């Protein structure tokens with residue numbers, strides 16, 4: 001993928017821009033056709049102007065036929081009035097198309113984003129994504145709405161006027177056309193500079209958007225650390241960083257446009273000078289010269305604008321490249337063409353010699369072999385970074401194993417439809433996610449067709465019902481960003497209710513590490529017990545005290561499963577990692593007598609420390 005700050009090849013992507021715009025306009029071809037018809041009409045209306053001007057000069061000014069003045073003036077007025085009317089109609093029509101294209105494009109981008117796998121989001125900053133959806137789409141909208149009309153009008157005008165000029169006076173036409181190559185030189189000089197600078201501006205704005213999102217999301221931490229002044233200074237620094245390239249963008253465009261204007265000014269002056277000679281030699285009337293100069297102005301205007309447009313087009317091409325980074329990307333984790341039907345899974349999970357690395361050549365899981373029987377509660381424990389979450393990510397098929405196979409009910413995961421697989425799994429994350437919608441809709445998020453009664457049943461099971469009914473509008477209360485604020489414990493129970501409402505065969509639990517008081521903790525444990533009942537559960541355990549009853553505790557270290565067994569079995573291994581983890585969390589037990597039979601096992605967990613019954617995570621994550 002092209003890095004955000006690398007300027008792309010100046011010609012290739014520009015061709016992509018044309019076909020991309022054509023593709024975007026295709027669904028609106030009728031409206032575009034109407035706009036084109038209006039444009040052609042507007043172009044044709046340019047043609048009588050030089051004749052009317054010539055008539056004014058030759059008949060009225062030099063010929064003294066004042067009786068011709070009213071109809072010549074009325075003719076000019078009618079032409080300009082009709083052009084204004086057509087321009088208005090055209091702007092309205094093209095504006096509609098532009099808005100529709102933007103809506104379609106944002107929709108397609110969001111659709112693609114939803115289908116891309118987590119790996120894309122791992123490597124792409126959120127700010128870059130938002131800036132593409134808002135900023136780059138806006139640039140393209142500008143090109144389509146304000147510029148396509150101009151392009152077509154100007155192209156039409158250029159052709160028609162060149163024809164007319166040729167018919168009137170070949171020598172003056174050559175004078176006019178001699179100036180056109182200057183536009184080409186001007187264009188060549190500025191275009192690639194404008195384009196690469198545009199790419200730099202966009203990359204800088206990605207960083208600004210990213211910073212903005214990150215810092216607004218983390219407002220609480222910013223305030224808690226009294227870092228507001230530092231944040232303001234940091235943001236100002238980022239804006240300053242983007243300021244230089246933005247100013248350069250402006251300068252390049254201004255220089256380019258001004259040179260275009262200068263070239264057309266020089267061209268018209270040359271037409272007048274050459275025209276004067278034609279009059280002196282009796283080959284043209286003064287009216288003929290004035291009207292030819294008017295025609296030249298009609299030609300230089302569009303040529304200058306066309307060249308100017310090229311700069312807008314170059315900027316849009318940079319945006320199209322960036323949008324293409326999303327639109328052309330195919331997800332790597334996809335469902336099979338003919339998936340196996342699974343119905344409701346029994347919950348048998350197998351990791352068969354699984355290895356995986358987020359980056360090529362850097363495995364974080366090496367050779368995981370694990371069989372989880374239906375209905376079993378399995379705890380994953382181990383030092384931080386040992387690969388617990390990664391294992392769960394593979395079970396959800398957020399990523400595919402680099403080698404080995406993961407199976408559900410004996411079926412390889414990559415033979416199942418993705419939504420079928422993910423429907424089987426309820427996830428409760430460490431940091432519960434709440435969306436800005438009603439409490440009821442938050443609960444039914446994983447199963448949108450759940451009835452109100454089912455939502456309430458899930459809420460009761462997860463001990464959400466009591467606080468739900470106390471909210472200002474009960475289950476209809478809007479929560480999440482800008483809505484009613486829930487406490488940490490309430491949000492965790494809401495996440496559990498969401499998982500229960502989905503009624504999954506499997507539960508993945510990334511056990512919360514935040515400190516709740518004893519009462520809050522007890523409520524969560526009760527809600528969790530309701531969620532886990534009768535389901536296969538995979539619990540990433542940070543506090544060993546909560547998983548001692550697990551049917552199987554899997555101890556991981558450095559991407560490998562190093563121990564497996566029940567709490568008692570694992571403790572019995574005096575040199576095992578599990579025992580060391582327990583010692584780190586609960587404190588060293590009294591030295592065991594020599595000989596060590598199970599009766600000598602320490603009475604872990606030790607009594608909870610004061611202040612809420614939470615045990616220290618220490619080195620265990």
Ligand SMILES: Nc1ncnc2c1ncn2[C@@H]1O[C@H](COP(=O)(O)OP(=O)(O)OP(=O)(O)O)[C@@H](O)[C@H]1O
Nearest residue numbers: 122358359364383384385386387388389390391621
């Ligand atoms: N998205 C990612 N991209 C690249 N590397 C990653 C990614 N996620 C995790 N890792 C790396 O993979 C390794 C295993 O991480 P993982 O999150 O699975 O560990 P964990 O045991 O769940 O840790 P913790 O208990 O601290 O959450 C770590 O070295 C981590 O830095």
